[in-house]
Structure formats: C-alpha cells, structure tokens
Amino acid sequence: xxxxxxxxxxxxxxxxxxxxxxxxxxxxxxxxxxxxxxxxxxxxxxxxxxxxxxxxxxxxxxxxxxxxxxxxxxxxxxxxxxxxxxxxxxxxxxxxxxxxxxxxxxxxxxxxxxxxxxxxxxxxxxxxxxxxxxxxxxxxxxxxxxxxxxxxxxxxxxxxxxxxxxxxxxxxxxxxxxxxxxxxxxxxxxxxxxxxxxxxxxxxxxxxxxxxxxxxxxxxxxxxxxxxxxxxxxxxxxxxxxxxxxxxxxxxxxxxxxxxxxxxxxxxxxxxxxxxxxxxxxxxxxxxxxxxxxxxxxxxxxxxxxxxxxxxxxxxxxxxxxxxxxx
Amino acid sequence: xxxxxxxxxxxxxxxxxxxxxxxxxxxxxxxxxxxxxxxxxxxxxxxxxxxxxxxxxxxxxxxxxxxxxxxxxxxxxxxxxxxxxxxxxxxxxxxxxxxxxxxxxxxxxxxxxxxxxxxxxxxxxxxxxxxxxxxxxxxxxxxxxxxxxxxxxxxxxxxxxxxxxxxxxxxxxxxxxxxxxxxxxxxxxxxxxxxxxxxxxxxxxxxxxxxxxxxxxxxxxxxxxxxxxxxxxxxxxxxxxxxxxxxxxxxxxxxxxxxxxxxxxxxxxxxxxxxxxxxxxxxxxxxxxxxxxxxxxxxxxxxxxxxxxxxxxxxxxxxxxxxxxxxxxxxxxxxxxxxxxxxxxxxxxxxxxxxxxxxxxxxxxxxxxxxxxxxxxxxxxxxxxxxxxxxxxxxxxxxxxxxxxxxxxxxxxxxxxxxxxxxxxxxxxxxxxxxxxxxxxxxxxxxxxxxxxxxxxxxxxxxxxxxxxxxxxxxxxxxxxxxxxxxxxxxxxxxxxxxxxxxxxxxxxxxxxxxxxxxxxxxxxxxxxxxxxxxxxxxxxxxxxxxxxxxxxxxxxxxxxxxxxx
Numbered sequence: 068x069x070x071x072x073x074x075x076x077x078x079x080x081x082x083x084x085x086x087x088x089x090x091x092x093x094x095x096x097x098x099x100x101x102x103x104x105x106x107x108x109x110x111x112x113x114x115x116x117x118x119x120x121x122x123x124x125x126x127x128x129x130x131x132x133x134x135x136x137x138x139x140x141x142x143x144x145x146x147x148x149x150x151x152x153x154x155x156x157x158x159x160x161x162x163x164x165x166x167x168x169x170x171x172x173x174x175x176x177x178x179x180x181x182x183x184x185x186x187x188x189x190x191x192x193x194x195x196x197x198x199x200x201x202x203x204x205x206x207x208x209x210x211x212x213x214x215x216x217x218x219x220x221x222x223x224x225x226x227x228x229x230x231x232x233x234x235x236x237x238x239x240x241x242x243x244x245x246x247x248x249x250x251x252x253x254x255x256x257x258x259x260x261x262x263x264x265x266x267x268x269x270x271x272x273x274x275x276x277x278x279x280x281x282x283x284x285x286x287x288x289x290x291x292x293x294x295x296x297x298x299x300x301x302x303x304x305x306x307x308x309x310x311x312x313x314x315x316x317x318x319x320x321x322x323x324x325x326x327x328x329x330x331x332x333x334x335x336x337x338x339x340x341x342x343x344x345x346x347x348x349x350x351x352x353x354x355x356x357x358x359x360x361x362x363x364x365x366x367x368x369x370x371x372x373x374x375x376x377x378x379x380x381x382x383x384x385x386x387x388x389x390x391x392x393x394x
Numbered sequence: 395x396x397x398x399x400x401x402x403x404x405x406x407x408x409x410x411x412x413x414x415x416x417x418x419x420x421x422x423x424x425x426x427x428x429x430x431x432x433x434x435x436x437x438x439x440x441x442x443x444x445x446x447x448x449x450x451x452x453x454x455x456x457x458x459x460x461x462x463x464x465x466x467x468x469x470x471x472x473x474x475x476x477x478x479x480x481x482x483x484x485x486x487x488x489x490x491x492x493x494x495x496x497x498x499x500x501x502x503x504x505x506x507x508x509x510x511x512x513x514x515x516x517x518x519x520x521x522x523x524x525x526x527x528x529x530x531x532x533x534x535x536x537x538x539x540x541x542x543x544x545x546x547x548x549x550x551x552x553x554x555x556x557x558x559x560x561x562x563x564x565x566x567x568x569x570x571x572x573x574x575x576x577x578x579x580x581x582x583x584x585x586x587x588x589x590x591x592x593x594x595x596x597x598x599x600x601x602x603x604x605x606x607x608x609x610x611x612x613x614x615x616x617x618x619x620x621x622x623x624x625x626x627x628x629x630x631x632x633x634x635x636x637x638x639x640x641x642x643x644x645x646x647x648x649x650x651x652x653x654x655x656x657x658x659x660x661x662x663x664x665x666x667x668x669x670x671x672x673x674x675x676x677x678x679x680x681x682x683x684x685x686x687x688x689x690x691x692x693x694x695x696x697x698x699x700x701x702x703x704x705x706x707x708x709x710x711x712x713x714x715x716x717x718x719x720x721x722x723x724x725x726x727x728x729x730x731x732x733x734x735x736x737x738x739x740x741x742x743x744x745x746x747x748x749x750x751x752x753x754x755x756x757x758x759x760x761x762x763x764x765x766x767x768x769x770x771x772x773x774x775x776x777x778x779x780x781x782x783x784x785x786x787x788x789x790x791x792x793x794x795x796x797x798x799x800x801x802x803x804x805x806x807x808x809x810x811x812x813x814x815x816x817x818x819x820x821x822x823x824x825x826x827x828x829x830x831x832x833x834x835x836x837x838x839x840x841x842x843x844x845x846x847x848x849x850x851x852x853x854x855x856x857x858x859x860x861x862x863x864x865x866x867x868x869x870x871x872x873x874x875x876x877x878x879x880x881x882x883x884x885x886x887x888x889x890x891x892x893x894x895x896x897x898x899x900x901x902x903x904x905x906x907x908x909x910x911x912x913x914x915x916x917x918x919x920x921x922x923x924x925x926x927x928x929x930x931x932x933x934x935x936x937x938x939x940x941x942x943x944x945x946x947x948x949x950x951x952x953x954x955x956x957x958x959x960x
Contacts, residue, residue, distance in 0.1 A: 099835025106842050106872075107852070111448055112529035112865075113872045119524050122583070151440050153589045161608050217645065224653050231649045237432065237611055237637050336641050338609035346437075346642070351835060 072372075079368050083361070084137075090360045091133045094353050100125065101149045101351045123149050136357060145361070146354040148347070155358040158343060165234055166332075166339040169258055174320060176263025177270055182313075184267075185274025186306070192279060200271070207268035213330040216261045220335065229257055232336030258335045270316075277309040284308075311382055318374025319367070429634040429958055431940065434641040434656050438608055442595050443586035444566035445517055445525045454638065455612055458953075460566035460597035463492055463511065468948035471753060471858050473560050477506065477567055477598065487555030487902040494546040497621045500569050501596045508548040512540040513570035513577070515550075522580050530562040530862065557902050561859035572596050600631040600954050612638045622954055632942075632957035651935065652676065657958075658936040658943065663738035663808075669935050677939070683932045684947040685742060687749045690809070690853035691924040692800070692816065694720065696876040696884075700845040709794040710848060714876075718777035720922035724763035725770040726819045732928050736811040740931040746915040748860060749929060751947050754904075755860045757912040760919050770823055781824055788824040797826035798848035801840070804831035812927060813851050841875060850875075851927070858948065860911040861899050867891055867914060876923040887917050 102116045102125075124132060139146055145155040188197045223229035230236060235250050242250055281287060282305060290300050329341030340359065347355035378385050439455035440448075447453050463478040475481075478492040498506040518527045519537045531538055538559070539551040552559065572594075576585040586595060592603035600622065601614035614636040622630040639656065641647045651659035654676075661669055661680070669680045694714040695701070701711035713719045729743040745762045748755050774780075778791035787795045800817060802809045810831055817827045832840070840847045852875075854866060866873040869883040869892055883889035891914050898910035918924060934945035939959045944951040 097835065098833070098839040103835040103838035103842070105448055106838050108448070108855075111526045114529070115448070115524040115526055122524070151438075151588055152446075152584065153587050157589055158608070220646070220649055224649050227653070231653050231655060232641065232643075232646045233639070234610060237613070237639070240605075333643050334646060336639075336643065336646050338607070342609065342642055 075372055075375075079365075082368065083364055086364045087137070087357065087361055088133060090357060091136070091353075092129070094351065094356055095129050097351060099351065101353070104350065119149070123147075136354065140361065145358040148352055148355040150347075150350055150352045150355070155355050158355065159340065159358060159362065162338055162340050162343055165337060166341065169255065169262065169332075169337065169339060170320070172255055172259040173262035173266065176259055177266040178313075180263070181267045181270035182274055182310075185271040186278060186301075188271070189275040189278035189282075190301070192275075197275075201275075204268040204271050207264050208272075210265075211330075212261055212265045213334050215264065216258070216331050216334040219257050219261060223257060230254055232334075234338045258331055258337055261331050261335070270313075273312065274309065277312065278305055281305050281308050307381075311378065314377045314381060315371075315374050317377075318370035318372075320370065428960060429632060430637065431633050431635075431658070431956065431958065432637045432639065432656050433658050434639040434647050434650060436640075436644065436647070437642060438640050439588055439606075439612065441587055442590060442603070443582075444597075445514075445523060445527065445568065446583065446586075448526065451640075455603075455606075456566065456595075456597075457599075458601040458614055458636070459595060459599045459603060460568070461599050462564040462566055463494075464560070464563045466561075466564055466858060466948060468946040468951050469944075471948065473563065477511075483902070487557075488552045490550040490552070490559065491543070492548050492550070494548070495621060496546055498598050499619055499621075500571075500598055501602050501617060501619075502572075503619075504569070504571055506567070506598055507545045508542045509545075510567055510570045511548045512542055513574060514565070514568045515540045517568060517573070517577050517582060518565070520577060520582065523577075523582050527562070527565045530558065530859075533559075555900050555902050557904075557907055558859050558861040558899055561857075561861075567598070569596050601636060604635075609640050609642075611640060614638075620954075624955065631954035654937075657940055658934065661933050661935050663740050663930060666738065666740060666933050678935050678937055680933060680935045681945065682740075683934050683945050684751050685749055685931060686929040687751050687856040687947050688854050689744060689747050689749065689856060689924075689929070690812070690851065690927045691744075691747070692723075692849055692851050692927065693875045693924050694849050694922075695845065695847050696923065697845045697878070698884075700847075709790055709792060710798060713790065713796065713798075714848075716777055717921060718773050719779065720925065721763065722770040722773040722777070722779075722823060723820060724922060724925045725766050725773065726823050727763075727816065727925070727927065728765050728819055729762075729928050730765070732812060732815050735815060736808050737928060737930045740933070741928045742931070744926040744929045745919070747863070747918055747924065747926065748911065748915060749856050749947075752856065752858055752860070755908050755911045757915040759912070760915060767822060774823060786824060787826050795826065796824070797828070799828040799830055800849045800851065801830055801832050801837055801847055802851040803834040803837050805834070808930070809851055809853070816851065816927075842872070842878075861895070864895050864899075868895055885921075887921050891917055 102120060105111050105116050106113075120126060124135065127135070136146065145159075147153065148155050148158055151158060184200055188200050191197060220231050223231050230253060234254055235247075236254070239247060239250055287300060287304055290304050291297075329339075329345045331337070332339040332341040333345060344356070344359040346352075347359065435451050435454055437449075437451045439452040441452050442456055442459075444456045444460050447456060461477050463476060463481075464473040465476045466472075467474045477494055477498060479495050481490055481492045483490050492511070494506065494508060494511070500506060515531075515538065517523055518525055518531060533553050533556045536553045541549040541551060543549055550559070573582060573585060576582045588606065588608070592606055595603050598621075600617055600620045602617050603612065604615040605611075605613040616631055616634050618629070620630060624630055624632075639650070641650060644662065647656075647659065648661070648665055650656045652672075666680065669676075669678065672678075673680055696711065696714050698707070698711065701708040733739060733741040733743070742750075743762055745760045746757050748757070750756045750758070774788060779788045779796060781788045782793065783789070785795075787797070789795050800813055802813050804810070813829050813831070817829045820827045837850065837852075841850065841852075854863075854873075856863075865871045866875065868874060869877070869880040869888040872878050874880070877884055877888075880888070883892055894910045894914050898907060898914075901907045901910065932947050936943050936945075941957050941959055942952070942955040950956075
C-alpha cells in the first residue's frame with residue numbers, strides 16, 4: 068500500500084510540471100499582459116509601465132520566466148501579484164476559508180438532498196413522484212447558476228429577509244459570538260442554495276440511473292431469491308453499490324472547490340478564490356493565475372488519490388495495489 | 395408555464411428560508427451608528443501608497459487619508475488651498491512659494507512641515523519609484539527643484555514658466571518620518587501595500603483607515619485631530635464612519651442600493667428611469683450631475699508603419715487621411731439615435747475633445763457635423779468615392795472597394811451598441827464596415843504594438859488640466875493613437891498642435907491660456923483624426939437623509955461636510 072501511495076505521488080510530479088508549464092504557455096500566448104490596461108490610461112507615463120515590467124521580470128524569455136517561477140515554488144514561494152503587489156500566498160490565504168466553507172455547505176445541501184431523492188425516485192420509476200422530481204431536476208440542470216443567483220437575490224430584495232451579497236455584514240465585529248454565527252449563516256444561505264441546487268439535479272439523476280441499473284444486477288436477483296427482506300436488499304446490496312461512483316465524484320469536488328463557484332461568488336459578492344482567480348485571469352496577473360492553477364491541480368490530484376483509496380476501502384473488488392498496470 | 399413553475403420554485407424557497415431565519419435579516423444601513431455612510435466600489439484597492447496608485451479603486455481608498463498642497467474645487471474648477479494656506483507666484487512664473495498651514499498633524503501626532511513636502515518631491519523624482527506624478531511634474535525633462543525656506547514655507551523652482559503646475563499640485567503629501575527610510579533603502583515601491591496594517595497608513599486627511607477586509611469592505615474612521623473646521627468652528631468631518639463595500643458586480647451594486655444597504659450609488663443609464671420612478675418609495679434623490687468629462691471617439695489609423703509595405707501604400711491610408719472621406723463619415727453618424735439607443739436618452743452629442751464640463755477650456759464655437767446623409771454622399775462623390783461597378787459598395791478613385799474594420803473593446807455594452815449603430819450608419823453610405831469587438835488586452839496590443847487596425851471606438855477620461863491630454867495630442871506621444879511616437883510631426887497641423895501645446899503650458903495668464911486649447915480642438919475638428927460621438931449624462935443617487943451631499947462630475951464638493959440627518 069505504501070509503495071502504491073509513493074508511486075502515485077511520484078506520478079503527480081511530471082503531471083504538475085506539465086499542467087503548470089502549459090498554463091504558463093497559454094497565458095503567455097494571450098495577447099497583451101497586465102500592463103495593457105495601464106497603457107491606455109493617459110495619466111500613466113510609459114516609463115512607469117516600463118519600470119514595472121522590469122520589476123516583475125516581464126522582459127525575460129518564456130522558459131527562463133517559467134524556470135524562475137518553478138524555482139521559487141520549490142522554495143514554497145508563489146511570488147508576488149503584479150496587480151496587488153502582495154505575496155500571492157497571502158491573497159489566497161485570505162480567501163480560501165470562505166470558499167471551502169461555501170463549498171462544503173453547498174455539498175451538504177447537494178448530497179443530503181440528491182441521494183435520498185434519487186433513491187425515492189429510483190425505487191418507483193416512472194411514477195408521478197419520479198416524473199415531477201425529474202422535471203425539476205432537468206429544470207435545475209438547465210438553469211445557469213449565476214442566473215439562479217440573480218433570481219434569489221431579487222427575491223431577497225423583494226422580501227428583505229436576506230442580505231444581498233457579501234460574506235458578513237459591516238457590523239460583524241460588534242456582534243456577540245452568537246450574532247456572528249447567525250450573521251455568517253444568513254449570508255451563507257443564498258449562495259449555498261444556488262450552488263447546492265445547481266449540483267443537486269445531476270447528482271440525483273446519476274443516483275437514479277445507478278440504482279435502476281443495479282436493480283437488474285445478478286447479485287440483487289440472487290439476494291432476493293435467497294429470501295432476504297426487501298429493506299436489506301435495498302440498503303445492503305443496491306445502495307452500497309450505487310454509491311461507488313459518488314466517492315470518485317467527491318474526489319473531483321475537492322478540485323472544484325477553487326473554480327466552480329466563481330460566477331456565483333462574483334454575483335453574490337463573496338470573498339472567495341473564484342473571483343480572485345477570475346479577476347487574475349482577466350487582468351492577466353500571471354503569477355496569481357499560476358498560483359491558483361497550481362493549488363487547483365494539487366487539490367484535484369490529491370482528491371482523486373483520496374477517492375481511489377476510499378474506493379478500495381468501500382469496495383473489496385477494487386485493489387489498486389495489484390491492478391495498477393491497467394490504470 | 396415556465397414562469398409558473400419558476401414562481402412555484404421561488405415561492406417554496408422563500409417559504410423555506412423564512413422558517414429557518416431570524417424574523418428580519420434586513421439591517422438598516424445606518425441604524426447602529428448615526429453618522430455612518432456606506433457606499434460601494436467595483437473592485438479591491440491594489441495599493442495604499444498614494445504615489446503608486448494607477449487604478450480608481452486604490453485612488454478612492456486613499457482619497458480621504460491624504461491631502462495635497464491644494465485641491466480642486468469641483469464647482470469652480472479652480473485649485474483652492476488645502477495643506478498650503480496660500481501661495482505666491484513670482485512675476486516671471488518660475489518660482490512658487492507655498493505657505494503651509496501650521497495646525498496640520500499627521501495621524502500619529504507629528505506636525506506636518508516643509509520637509510515632508512520636499513520629501514514627497516524627492517520620492518516622485520526617484521528613479522526607483524514608478525509613479526505618474528513625475529510625468530506631470532517634469533518640465534522639458536527637468537525636475538522641479540524644492541527649497542525649504544523655513545518649517546512652513548517651501549519654494550518650488552521651475553526651469554521655465556509652466557502653467558499646468560498648479561493643477562498638478564493636488565497629489566498627496568507623504569510623511570517623511572514614516573516613509574523616509576524606505577525611500578533611502580529602495581523599498582519605497584513595496585511599502586504600504588494592501589497587506590499593511592491599517593493603523594500604519596499615516597496621512598493628514600479627515601479619515602484614518604480602520605479596517606480593510608479584502609473583497610468585503612474598507613472602513614474609515616473620523617480623524618479627531620483634523621485641522622478643518624466648519625463655519626461655526628466645529629471640527630470636521632461630521633461623519634464618524636465611512637464604509638466602502640467591495641462589490642465586483644454592477645447588478646449586485648444596484649440591488650444593494652435598492653435594498654438600502656448602501657447610501658449612495660452612481661446609476662448606469664438604464665437604472666436612472668427605474669430609480670426616478672421609485673424615488674419616493676426609496677426616499678432617495680436622483681440627481682443629474684453633468685456630462686461625461688471624458689470623450690468617446692472613433693480613431694482612424696494613419697500610421698504609415700502599418701500601411702506602407704515595400705514602398706506600396708495601402709489604399710486605406712489614403713482614405714483615412716482624406717478630410718472629405720472623414721467628414722462624410724462624421725456627417726453620417728446619427729448621434730440623436732445613438733443617445734436614445736445606447737445611453738437611454740441621457741446624453742448629448744460630443745463635438746470637441748474637451749468636455750463642456752471643463753468650462754474654461756472647452757471650445758464652444760465648434761459646429762457639429764450635422765446628421766445629413768445627402769451631404770455625406772456629396773462629399774464622397776466629390777472625393778471620387780463612387781460605386782462604379784454597381785455592386786452596392788463604393789470604390790475610391792483607384793477602384794478599391796471601401797471596406798474597413800471597426801474595433802472596440804468587448805464587454806463594454808455601451809461601446810458595443812455604439813459600434814453596431816456606426817456600422818449601420820456607414821453602411822448606408824455604401825461602405826463595407828466589419829465590426830469586430832476585441833478583448834481589451836488584444837485591442838491595446840494592436841493600438842500600442844502591432845498597429846494592425848483600421849478604426850477603433852475608444853474613450854479617454856478627461857481631467858480639468860488640458861495639458862494632461864498632451865500624451866494623446868502631441869505627435870511624439872505614445873497615446874497619439876492615429877500615428878504614435880512620431881520622430882517629427884507628419885503633417886503641418888500636427889506640428890501646429892505640438893507648438894500650441896508648448897505655448898499653452900508656458901502661458902501663466904489664465905485668461906489667455908484657453909485660446910491655445912480652443913485652437914487645438916478646432917484643428918482636431920477639421921482634420922478629424924478622431925470623430926467624436928456622444929457624451930453620457932452622469933447621475934448620482936443617494937438617500938434623502940444624507941445632508942450636504944453635493945456630487946459633481948469632478949467629484950464631491952466639500953465631502954467633509956456630509957452628514958446624516960438624525
């Protein structure tokens with residue numbers, strides 16, 4: 068097992084090198100750079116821009132810049148953002164907590180709703196309940212997140228029950244502990260619902276399809292033939308097997324924490340990594356983009372590794388330590 | 395059906411939310427503290443070092459923390475005393491003597507002296523400090539010399555009379571006792587970043603920075619030792635706290651104002667009608683502030699570097715330098731429809747490069763090119779642009795069909811709509827116009843680097859000092875869009891503009907100075923390297939409970955007097 072783990076981690080190194088170099092290349096291929104916007108401002112002299120370009124090493128050839136960046140990263144230094152002139156690690160650090168809380172909360176909504184609904188629907192396929200819920204599921208899938216965010220904010224405006232945007236209110240510091248918690252929750256509700264509902268529909272459909280498929284499987288028929296009570300058949304045989312793909316999905320979610328919520332964060336004015344990245348990409352703040360890409364890739368790879376490990380625990384048929392060659 | 399279902403979903407959500415939350419989550423924005431003003435900005439500040447600021451959000455963030463020797467009075471558009479109580483200019487216009495106030499203290503209690511002013515000039519002219527003030531204060535490449543006469547008197551010595559100097563003196567004065575070491579050891583450009591603890595940002599301004607939470611808000615608290623007093627001798631400012639929310643989305647910004655979470659808002663054209671209709675219900679004032687101070691224009695590429703290859707000139711170069719051709723285009727722009735369709739009816743046709751809001755320097759005598767398609771066609775015919783082969787597209791004298799590309803930066807909805815109207819208008823003349831919006835950085839790359847473009851709709855912001863446009867007007871300027879960085883003026887009229895700019899900056903008589911800039915606007919209007927389009931009316935919306943809130947296009951008038959009615 069340890070050897071397997073070690074090999075998996077070693078495999079990540081060329082992968083990360085490839086991902087980061089490609090990202091670097093793509094950003095470089097994009098026309099213009101961070102300074103393009105400044106160049107069209109009549110009150111900024113070309114000297115200033117030139118000085119800043121030199122300061123941030125924009126004159127070097129691409130490969131040299133990449134190697135310099137890599138060298139710094141190996142020393143755990145993600146560099147300095149051109150736009151903010153602040154260490155990137157600090158910029159990311161200031162926001163990572165909010166994004167994680169939001170993502171976990173919305174995952175909670177998604178999973179705690181999607182799985183039971185998926186089960187209910189799959190146990191009585193094509194019933195009225197199935198049709199109604201499936202209709203909403205498709206509706207939810209086709210409704211873009213940011214649009215749903217706007218709708219809910221509009222509802223918030225009309226009712227006055229929710230604050231519009233932000234992660235906490237400006238009075239936050241003067242509130243007692245309990246007030247702080249409720250204040251955070253009040254701000255969390257809407258984005259949590261938006262992100263949760265968005266993911267829920269597809270998960271519920273997936274659950275439904277899985278169960279329907281497994282219901283036909285030989286071992287289910289065997290279990291029934293053995294005369295096991297229906298409850299045991301469903302819980303022990305059908306559900307346990309239907310959940311397998313969800314563990315893989317959970318691994319992906321870890322990577323999605325970073326970028327998935329960007330639009331919703333932008334619309335709902337949340338202090339998260341998504342907006343930071345979106346902003347960085349738009350303003351071509353190279354090192355900030357690279358920092359985020361690196362973090363996202365590491366999280367995604369780690370997530371997959373953890374998911375694979377979890378799968379071996381849940382499903383005895385899967386044993387990566389032996390069948391590694393086939394992967 | 396779709397709507398019904400949507401409504402049902404929303405209703406169920408709303409009900410679900412209601413049960414799970416406190417009875418009322420809406421906190422009136424100014425209930426807990428009487429003298430608090432909440433506003434919003436579109437992005438995070440990038441630096442708290444006033445000298446390094448290159449973006450609006452940072453400028454807004456440091457605006458109330460620091461002060462200059464003088465400040466712009468946005469009503470009279472003249473500079474009025476601030477840190478300097480008064481100043482004298484020597485008869486030959488080369489020595490400015492500033493008398494500083496004696497009662498100004500930095501936020502940490504240290505007195506402001508002439509040494510701080512001299513230090514600020516040193517920082518501006520330091521080669522290791524990338525800043526734009528330098529650019530406005532360098533006169534023929536030479537720096538302004540400073541001479542400390544005594545603790546509260548400082549002289550500026552100029553190499554030659556330079557009228558724009560006084561308008562350039564609004565820049566923020568920095569504390570020598572705080573930033574001095576950083577300038578000496580070369581770390582000035584890294585000091586006062588957004589990660590600096592707020593209490594370490596030391597200015598002389600009416601507010602101190604209390605807190606900055608990235609992507610959420612900046613909070614300013616009243617400086618209790620501020621020198622300015624109201625007429626009754628009461629200390630200013632009146633407001634205790636100013637909170638600026640960071641709201642990266644304009645729609646969200648609007649919703650926040652509608653819901654009362656912010657006290658003031660600069661509405662977009664499409665929001666004005668809605669706000670006016672709801673003014674009573676929301677208890678707000680919606681005020682017409684004035685016209686855009688900048689200018690939105692179509693520029694045409696006249697750069698031989700791009701159009702002349704192997705000694706052969708592209709026909710487009712001939713068109714874009716032909717006044718008849720350009721005048722025909724100008725006559726074919728339906729500015730009234732443009733105002734209605736792109737600015738929701740709130741705007742005026744633009745004639746001159748300098749906005750009418752810059753009362754002194756705007757040339758009011760120019761006659762706009764009237765919307766007149768017949769006149770446009772006549773001009774084209776006169777220039778030999780006729781459809782000779784009957785394919786519906788006109789050709790120039792040499793038989794080249796008239797076809798060019800019009801660019802603008804994608805994402806700017808007003809400009810995008812303006813471009814499609816321009817395309818429509820010019821197609822009516824029998825030209826083939828390819829409209830292609832480009833990512834801003836791509837566009838800049840073309841304008842600044844490859845020069846591979848035909849026509850572009852773009853805008854520049856305006857300031858009260860006309861010499862600040864020199865970058866664009868001067869033939870050697872890098873923003874002389876149509877043919878930048880010329881070693882020598884390519885045309886007699888560009889040479890004349892260069893000369894007028896020199897004369898305008900050397901003229902210290904405020905009465906005589908405008909004539910030079912009027913003439914420049916006249917030349918631009920005749921030669922049409924830029925065709926002006928329209929100027930949007932600016933609006934401001936704010937709660938009725940805010941007193942002394944006086945927005946102008948040049949900024950708030952005496953913001954320290956703002957207070958909230960109890």
